[in-house]
Amino acid sequence: MSFLEFRGVSVAFGRYVAVEGVGLRLAPGEFVSLVGPTGCGKSTLLNVAAGLLTPSEGEVWLEGRPLKGLNPVAGYLFQQDAILPWKTALDNVALPLVFRGQPWREAREKALVWLEKVGLGRFPHHYPHQLSGGMRKRVGLAQVLIANPRLLLMDEPFAALDVQTRQLMENELLRLWQEDRKTVLFVTHDLEEAIALADRVVVMSAGPRSRPIGDFPIPLPRPRDVAEIRLTPEFLRLHREIWDLLRGEVMRAHAGA
Amino acid sequence: MRGLRVRLWQLGLLLGFLAWWEWASRTGRIDPFFFSKPSDIALRIARWFGTGEIYPHLYITTLEMLLAFFFGTLLGVALGLWLALAPSVAAVLDPYIKALNAIPRVVLAPIFTLWFGLGVLSKVALGVTLVFFVAFFNTYQGVKEVSPVVLQNARLLGARRSHLLRHVYLPSAASWIFSSLRTSIGFAVIGAVVGEYLGSAAGLGYVIAQAEGVFDTTGVFAGMVVLMAFVLALDALVGRVERRLLAWRPRAEGGEG
């Protein structure tokens, strides 16, 4: 049985149909990357999976049941900064536990452990505006992971980072994922990142009426190092194969825009 | 130091103005009967405090304005939160709020005197009608401006309504509420003094009205100076609290000293 399943999901904004008839299944513990040209509806699909957006047609199924309202097992790392600017890094990470009724003291102790896991153990009392973009993303990651969600939705989380920080974060993500194998739906417009991280890469067509048009298993061995794996012949072969399909969509999106 | 230079200029400007006023008044370039002079005003203030005759009036005005400030803010913030979070209620009440706010408050003073008598209550009522709308509109605006992504993130992390209020809406609206507090102090003073001025038996507004009644411009100016010092002191107090509570914000350019 699949853990998360899109069944004939369509989303329209007014008269603009962003995605149409999307079918997609994620097995438990699977890491799936979703790639596609900008504006094809990747964020829209994540919002649907999180329960923030109700599809105009179709449903999302979660562990064999249709999803109603907010997704209770999902952690969502948004494309934009979503941590609270008025709370310190530590309090931001502690917050999900406080929402679940734990006292602040206890929550902060656990939060500090998570800050250390994402390499921010030395900055617990910094406010978001005092941290760099990459550090804020890590706070966001720790904040999402501390609640131990079984489904992780990530929307171009590393897009704004420089190459070095980015590879660091990608490896960190893989290491954390290796620990308990959550189901991950990872959105990116960077094909290399998609392949390096995932078990499967799904390609979306250009919008409007976008839907998945390609589904590629990534049989690269784990554990992986994202920088090294990019140099292997198998990676290059996969990259060429998927890019052949993706390129056409990117061109179409470009022409349409 | 730039801060020091600015301070020196500020002080110089004040002293220059006072010296010019004193000189012009003494040499008959302006009529002392209409404009008094700084030395007389200073002497008058010193006498007021020396004999203690000003204290009862100061006490009454302070009481009135603090009460107006407190209740006006409380009501404004509460209603602002409520309407911002219940758009349907806001839609219904909107024209009434606009209509009430369109009433020039001064015309209410005689009615409040009729309803609540010549004492403290009628002045507090007048102050509340002024302070309330400032606090209300700012709170409403502040809540409306909460970043939707931050809000969705908090909800997905498990925040319930009370959590959202405490950790998202209020802190986000805080900078609006604080800027409204500083305006509110001025309005609370206006409510108290105008009320006293139009009909009362005590308070700084009463003192000023009495002085005016006998063409004692020195008394009028002295009353104004005491009021001014008072508002500045309160404003500084609010500023301090604000800096503490809004420590999370990036430091604005310039600022105080």
Ligand SMILES: Nc1ncnc2c1ncn2[C@@H]1O[C@H](COP(=O)(O)OP(=O)(O)O)[C@@H](O)[C@H]1O
């Ligand atoms: N709230 C909205 N209202 C109207 N149009 C929207 C809204 N959200 C997204 N869209 C449109 O839907 C399409 C898909 O958007 P999105 O999911 O953000 O794309 P992606 O994340 O793949 O770049 C875009 O054309 C975008 O303009």
Ligand SMILES: [Mg+2]
């Ligand atoms: Mg997007």
